[in-house]
Amino acid sequence: MNQWIERIKDEWAQAWTVAVKDVRVYYLRPGMIMFGFLMPFFMFFSFSVQRELGAEEGVARLLALTVFFTAGAAGPFIIPTERRIGTYDRLLAAPMSLITLLLGKTAVGAFFAVSVSVIALLAGLLIFGTTIAQPWLLAAGILLGALSFSTLGLAFGSIPTTNPGDVQMPSTLLRWGLLFISGVFIPLSQMAPAARAVAYLSPLTYAQDLMNQAVLGSGLIDPWLDLAVLSMSAVVFMWPSVWLHRRARVLGR
Amino acid sequence: MNHVIEVENLTKIYGRPGAGVLAVDHLNFEVRQGEIFGFLGPNGAGKTTTQRMLTTLLEPSEGRILIHGHELAHDAYPAKRMIGLVPEESNVYTELTAWDNLMFTASLYRVPRAERAARAQELLETFGLWEKRDVKAENFSKGMRRRLSIAMAIIHKPALLFLDEPTPGLDAQSIRSIWELIRRMNAEGTTIFLSTHQIEEANQLCERVAIISHGKVAAIDTPERLKANFRRVQSVEVAFEGEMAEKSPGLESLPGVTTQAKVGDKIRLYTEDPSALLSRLIQYAESHALRVVSLNTLGPSLEDVFLEITGGQVGAVGNGSQEDKPAKRGMGGRK
Ligand SMILES: Nc1ncnc2c1ncn2[C@@H]1O[C@H](COP(=O)(O)OP(=O)(O)OP(=O)(O)O)[C@@H](O)[C@H]1O
Ligand SMILES: [Mg+2]
DSSP states (O other), X not given: OHHHHHHHHHHHHHHHHHHHHHHHHHTTXXXXXXXXXXXXXXXXXHHHSSSOOXXXXXXXXXXXXXXXXXXXXXXXHHHHHHHHHTHHHHHHHSSSOHHHHHHHHHHHHHHHHHHHHHHHHHHHHHHSOOOOSOHHHHHHHHHHHHHHHHHHHHHHHTSSOSOHHHHHHHHHHHHHHHHHHTTSSSOGGGSOHHHHHHHTTXXXXXXXXXXXXXXXXXXSSOHHHHHHHHHHHHHHTHHHHHHHHHHHHHXXX | OOEEEEEEEEEEEESSTTTSEEEEEEEEEEEETTOEEEEEOOTTSSHHHHHHHHTTSSOOSEEEEEETTEETTTOOHHHHHHEEEEOSSOOOOTTSBHHHHHHHHHHHXXXXXXXXXXXXXXXXXXXXXXXXXXXXXXXXOHHHHHHHHHHHHHTTOOSEEEEESOOTTOOHHHHHHHHHHHXXXXXXTOEEEEEESOHHHHHHHOSEEEEEETXXXXXXXXXXXXXXXXXXXXXXXXXXXXXXXXXOTTGGGSTTEEEEEEXXXXXXXXXXXXXXXXXXXXXXXXXXXXXXXEEEEEOOOHHHHHHHHHTOOTTTTOSOOOTTSOSOOOOOOOO
16 A cells, blocks of 8 residues: 555656656757747737737637647657657656656646746736636636647657657647637637537637636636546547557557 | 576567568577676677567567566566666767756656765766766767766666667777776676677676577577687687788698688688697798798687677688777677
8 A cells, every 4th residue: 555655656756757857858949939839829820810809809719729739749749859869768668657657748748838828828918908707717728728738749749750740740730620620710609500510529629618718708618518528638638649659669669 | 586587489570470570589598686698699680679678668579578587568667666778879868967867867766865966976976977967968978978878777776787789989998987887886786788799898798698690599608608619710820921911822721721811910710620720830831931920829709609600700800809909899790
């Protein structure tokens, strides 16, 4: 019993060690800045500039975008890079479970996403004088969204390759695809029923709805359902990562 | 249980079974408690593949690995706790300082917090990196990175240390200090599994050597007994005064000579019976009016044994293969 408590404490500390190290090593890498920091703002401005957009609506959208893009940028960049340099072997050989390693890596993406979202939020508050309807709901939404999209990114990062370019491409494609079906640029309420049915398949829909709820005070879906879907998807997206790591051990890459 | 590692029928096929690359082919061997075990083979022999399977990084296609009697496939955790791993490429975080690299691994391997700084300092001093502790590893030379990556692998005092070709590309002094460290760790009780393609390294360090070739163990024994088993690769080295190329025709057709090789200004003649060859050589010199400058008989070197086993040509190595020479040469193979 005691042994198990010790083990869990160890694993927890190891996940933290991995996460802190990654943040220190990778936060200024061009790959991270490009895909994690510039991308959401770029997406935001290219699709939102000409339209009439209220400040609150804009902030809700920007937050959904930053959480979505930044969280998912870490995994596909960091893991193949570490596989190439060989530092990933040290993590894989260390006395900790695969889940611990994956949790550490998830935390890295989530940490970046939360940081960039806070910057975006501060910009909204200070420059546009946005008001936030439900601050606690917003905090929960950013955190859970960050975790969910970080595990999604991790699934791509787990593809056995030593070249980040190999996985950044498919992961970017998938994320763009999700972006356009998810009620970010077209509100759910204005969608045709068929399109809305598709939108409900994407976790980003729930993140965007949650941001609307938290910032504007008007979501279409029950916020508890939003939170539940985001938490569940974080767990579900773990599976492909576990499976792909097993594959990598067989393939030897 | 005095076997730290037991390997049974260990096999790795990369890619589809049947159509894939058979990298390791039904290996069987044991590593004993407290020894330095050499895993010697040419490029592509399967050394790295084997080591990656032993350290849980790669899934075997077939066979069993026992570490301290525990089957690795069932529960790798106890083994992982006691293993230290120095891979082929120095895997340090170039963005972090030497100190932070060590602190990271110490934390990853759950070295008690109170001991981390003292151990890191001791290792950095041992490896001559203490002055550079606050320098980012991106500014390190190849040798410094290598030493740092070894330090990172042993900060948790592993009972079993794997090293995959720790010395190629380093200068003689770095090589010596790494050898010294391996000997010291071994004296303090660490069992060492050393993959290498440098014969001299195996000869200098290892108590037992497995020679592997094409994914199979070709021979396994102490370096001395390996040499003793290969009487046929004994040799006689002779040097004549003057230009020998023109002056010593027909040496290789002397009775008992298997192969002839030019070694610097000497000629080496491989034979199973050096003493018989000696007298024939004297006769040869007299009948050709040649002055003998030097004449030596040599036992088989590990290098000769290695080449004999792995199918390289005896004597084809060229310049000098004596065991007192520095070990900078690697044996080329199939790459
Ligand atoms: N990931 C891989 N996929 C396919 N084949 C591989 C892979 N890794 C190694 N091989 C092949 O397996 C064989 C053994 O390779 P391995 O790296 O184990 O040899 P080695 O003894 O370590 O060689 P070296 O001295 O060059 O390091 C080689 O034929 C190699 O081409
Ligand atoms: Mg190798």
